[in-house]
Amino acid sequence: MRSLLSVTLLLLLLLALMLSTEASRRPKTHKGGKPRPESECSSAETQYGKCVPEKGDCGDGLRDATCREVTDKIPCRIPCNWKKDISDCKYKFGPWGSCDSATKTKTRSGTLKRALFNAECLATVKVSKPCSPKVKGTGGGRKSN
Known part of the structure; x- marks a missing residue:
């Protein structure tokens, strides 16, 4: 009986560990945005636009990243004291x-x-x-x- 309880607890622990590692593999998303696309371009090939805050003059925002005629919005941040x-x-x-x-x-x-x-x-x-x-x-x- 004790060994059955131990095996059950071990399986639950392994299941929780697998779920947490799977969640960490998911692509990161910006608040209310799409997952950040995996780019084939290096940062030297990519042209970046200015960071535009979502509210006010500072804080979280989005910037355009253009490479090979494809433009994506990527997350950025402007410090409020800058x-x-x-x-x-x-x-x-x-x-x-x-x-x-x-x-x-x-x-x-x-x-x-x-x-x-x-x-x-x-x-x-x-x-x-x-x-x-x-x-x-x-x-x-x-x-x-």
Whole structure:
């Protein structure tokens, strides 16, 4: 009786394992989309369009991937803290400059590290942001006796 119970549990465990491996072999799908097609083209042959977010300016979206006159939509993502015009280009940025009192902004420049999806990128870019209204403290605020 005990061995029959053990064999039954073992079979159920094997069945669950087979179902989970089968589920992992299924093609990945984008929310509400078709499975991503297996392409015969290399990434060098494929022309990629801009990532277009589903809602707003950032988040999950779709981009066109064209190869041999066949265009597919593939999933992509634009980080919400990233600039739209340089989203497919990765830059290494230096430190923020001092606050410009006339424009109340500070800037920094970045040099191109790599271009994603065959994007056309500028060699250097400048980004700016508003100056922080808060003055940073000296850290800690401990009183000395």
